[in-house]
Amino acid sequence: MLFKFASPQTFFPLAGKMIPWFGALAAVLALAGLYVAFLVAPTDATQGEAYRIIFIHVPAAWMSMFLYLVMAGWAGTGLALNTRLSGMMASAIAPTGAMFTFLALWTGSLWGKPTWGTWWVWDARLTSELILLFLYLGFIALKASIEDPVRADRAGAILALVGAVNVPIIYFSVQWWNTLHQGASVSLTRSPSMAMTMLAGMLLMALAAWTYSIAVILARLRTIIRERERDMEWLREAMA
Amino acid sequence: MSEFFAMGGYALYVWGSYGMALLCILVELISLRK
Numbered sequence: 174m175l176f177k178f179a180s181p182q183t184f185f186p187l188a189g190k191m192i193p194w195f196g197a198l199a200a201v202l203a204l205a206g207l208y209v210a211f212l213v214a215p216t217d218a219t220q221g222e223a224y225r226i227i228f229i230h231v232p233a234a235w236m237s238m239f240l241y242l243v244m245a246g247w248a249g250t251g252l253a254l255n256t257r258l259s260g261m262m263a264s265a266i267a268p269t270g271a272m273f274t275f276l277a278l279w280t281g282s283l284w285g286k287p288t289w290g291t292w293w294v295w296d297a298r299l300t301s302e303l304i305l306l307f308l309y310l311g312f313i314a315l316k317a318s319i320e321d322p323v324r325a326d327r328a329g330a331i332l333a334l335v336g337a338v339n340v341p342i343i344y345f346s347v348q349w350w351n352t353l354h355q356g357a358s359v360s361l362t363r364s365p366s367m368a369m370t371m372l373a374g375m376l377l378m379a380l381a382a383w384t385y386s387i388a389v390i391l392a393r394l395r396t397i398i399r400e401r402e403r404d405m406e407w408l409r410e411a412m413a
Numbered sequence: 414m415s416e417f418f419a420m421g422g423y424a425l426y427v428w429g430s431y432g433m434a435l436l437c438i439l440v441e442l443i444s445l446r447k
Contacts, residue, residue, distance in 0.1 A: 211417075222421035226430045233434070272437050280430040287426050385438070392445045 181258055181398045182407045188391040195388035199381050206377030214370045226284040231359075232379040234277035236386060237305060238340050240270035244312070245337040248330035260326030261401065263333060264316060265394040269386050271309035278302060289353060297346035298354035301339055308336040322401055 210228035217224035244266040251259030281299070282292045293299065312332050319325035342349075347356045358367050359375070402408045420427040 216421065221423060223423040223426055225420070225427050229430055229434050269441065272441055276434055276437055279433050283426040283430045287423055389441055389445065396445065 181261070181402055182411075184258060185395060185398050185408070185411055188395050192388050192391050192395075195384045195391070199385035199388055202377055202381035202384060206374055206381050209370060209374035209377055214374050215368060220288055223284060223287045226280050228374050228378050230277060230280040230284060231375055232382040233273045233280060234302070235379055236382045237270060237274035237277050237302070238343055240266050240273060240386060241305060241309070241333075241340055242337065244270055245333040248326070248333040251326050252330040252334075258398075260322070260329070261394060261397045262390075263312075263326070263329060264397055265390045267309055267313050267316075268393065269389050271306060271313065273382070273386075274302065274306040274309055278306065294353050296352040296354060297350040298343065298352050301343040301346050304339055305336075305343060308332070308339060312336070 206228065210225055214225070214228075216222055244263045247259045247266070248263040250256060251263065278299075281302075285294075286292050312329055315332055316325045316329045319328055346352060347354050359372065399408065399412075418424060418428075
């Protein structure tokens with residue numbers, strides 16, 4: 174079953190059917206999330222209204238790390254098993270991952286200015302997140318610079334896998350080093366250190382970011398498949 | 414209403430964050446349409 178959909182031929186139409194569903198789901202979740210974030214969640218006692226930035230900052234930061242691991246996972250699968258779709262999947266993920274990384278940095282900076290009094294500090298959390306952005310951009314640039322797609326997939330996979338060590342560094346940086354950035358407020362093992370409505374807003378926004386990512390990545394994957402397999406008979410039939 | 418948009422004096426930071434998010438999403442969606 175899994176292997177059946179692991180080929181571009183079978184995945185292409187399936188992805189096409191999934192995109193509108195995930196896109197609609199993302200829109201509904203984002204609207205619900207924004208409603209909770211702005212109209213339900215109370216004003217924070219210490220940070221005032223500025224804290225409402227976290228409803229976009231935290232989901233963006235989660236996605237930036239998670240998408241990198243998924244991208245590296247697909248790239249590694251392609252490297253190990255030589256599956257055609259894997260490298261395309263990794264390429265499809267990279268721009269969305271870079272977008273969320275940029276948003277995490279941008280919103281973090283806009284949150285830091287009123288709360289910490291500075292746009293930027295070179296502390297472990299912020300620096301490792303910036304490195305993540307460079308890893309995404311490096312991955313995209315490296316793949317774009319190599320003509321042969323098979324060689325591009327291989328070179329990209331090595332970069333993606335080596336760079337994956339940065340993700341646990343980002344995640345644990347607030348514990349390993351003394352940083353300005355606060356520790357995690359949401360954890361699976363203990364109750365969250367924030368109001369329930371704040372948590373609900375954040376989770377809704379995180380789910381919106383997830384479903385949005387799936388829709389956008391599948392759409393980009395279809396573009397990449399169309400490009401790479403343009404000489405294949407099956408694609409001509411699928412497009413007809 | 415204007416109180417809502419003022420965000421307790423943090424309008425620049427809050428709307429700067431959400432505005433950039435919206436812009437990024439629009440750019441990504443438009444780039445995929447082509």
